[in-house]
Amino acid sequence: MAAQYPFDIDVTKPEGQAEILQLWSKADLTLGLAAWIMKLTQREFLDLAERRGVAPPSNEAIAQRSAELEARMRPLVQRQERDRVRRDLSLRLSETLETSELMGRVVTQAESEGSHSQREAYSGALDHVNAAMAALRLAIALLDDGGRNTEANAPESYTAVASRVLDDLEPVKKRPDYYLTGFGDVIFNHVNPRTVHDVIWSWSQGYLTSETARVLLNLSEDESLEEVARDSDVPLPTEEALSPEEAAEILGDEPLNGDLTFHVRRRIEDARLPSYRRSDVESRRKFEDREKKLQQQTDAEPDHDE
Template sequence: MAQYPFTIDVSTVDGQLEVLRLWGNAELNISSALLILKVSTAELLQLAERHGIAPPSEEALHRRIKDLEARVRPQLRKSKRDQVEEEFSDIRTAVAEALDRVASIALEARAYGQVEAQQLYSVAHARLRRALDSIASVREKFDEARLLENEGARDFEYTDASIKVLRNLDRVVPRPDYYLIGDFNHANPVTKHDILWSWSQGFLATSTAREMLILEEGDTIDEIALQLGVPMPREEAILPAEAAAILGDEPVDGDPTYNVRRRIRDGRLASYFRSDVEARRVFEYEVMSRQRSGSTASAHYRSPYETHFL
């Protein structure tokens, strides 16, 4: 595309015609043409009519707009991505600092014999820890999406052929009743409802759920669950540290439960029920054995999650 300043002598007829042709092809907007020729809009139109040059057509303008969008949009996306990355970094730093402060306060509370306050601080610390894990998980997905975008953006043009009609899809299945009460967030349970459902589905051990609920004297978690219509867990969930030991995980940055919690987040581990943890350990052992032996035979079906993350 032509850009100003041009090496065109507009004092000559040929130079004026060149500017008019650029304007007629939508390679030069009318403001720039007026500035270069030093004429008014009416004079520009008269000059173009005199030389048989038509104003830019809709097709030419559309091409120009698409060209500008193709050049500007990647820059805007990059600017937004850089901003999000900076926000990710700031949030992660803030949460990490808050974790250190809460841990320090909890230690002071325990030192002064303030057991109840220490429990509250411990719950807050656990929630901040899960929030930090969620940030890390979202950051991984963000980076993955950015890589996919960079790969798919090459020579891509959105046209009518890009629109696909999906047929023979499975019907929409109603969500369980507990979703209707409130969003069930097992990754970061905050409300009483989230905590109870996380415990019911095996994402929290009973001891952890009791601490997070801060039960009053005489209350039991079973009674509260029955009052709110939350079913009992099919078995007792184990702590993440015990699950990590069963799976044989190595610590990551000093955290022995990092990998097992990551399995929970991405769906590779269904729950902290011992049966699910044992089943996952057997599956991972079989996969590692096949990889060591070089066998490509599959003993059983592997989900997309299992195929991707192993």
């Protein structure tokens, strides 16, 4: 029969088998996917390649495939990282603006009451808040224009106080220097997936929804996650993952600084929650409910110490 991924090749004919072997030899197919298309085990496929005189993929072919995948993923990852930081900065700018307005009213009230010492103290604090606000606006502007016109956008005053509002931002994590080619050892990062391997394995293991994985991989309508998984020698998921927002609602989390997913992401990062699969999330909710009930019973018990 003709294989449908990623091309129409009749593997029942010698010429179709030869084409699959050549695609594998050029690193256009992984060993697992090539064997799957041919309906062979990997050992059988390698034996067939040896009989046909087809050499395994060279290091140069693998490196080229890796470079192509990196070029495909880099713009998407950079855009998503920029958008995440911009949302964070915008939230802090909104909070700082509210603080500035509140302190402005305090300064006005102190002036109307004739309290010059308090007015001077509050005015100095207000100046620091406004400097921080200018720094945030500059950071957002630099993100929006890609870092151009830095000097033209620089505020008149930028002090250490102005930068303190940025202290809570997560540090930029070093990008790994590998992308999945289907060969060799690959380190798995499910907390902040950056590579094709991380994304498809995160989806496989219940850390990403199908929709999120498709966006991260920038798949077209005629491409499927299942095909990418087979190409990457990654097993299909046994259960669809929930979004972090859905998991947080099941767990009954309260937002932290407007972020509903903060606590559930922390559970994932420190392995208190195995995955975003509904079964894992509901199991964690039951555990936390039991722990909370036991704590309440302990707190309600009378103190028998003399």
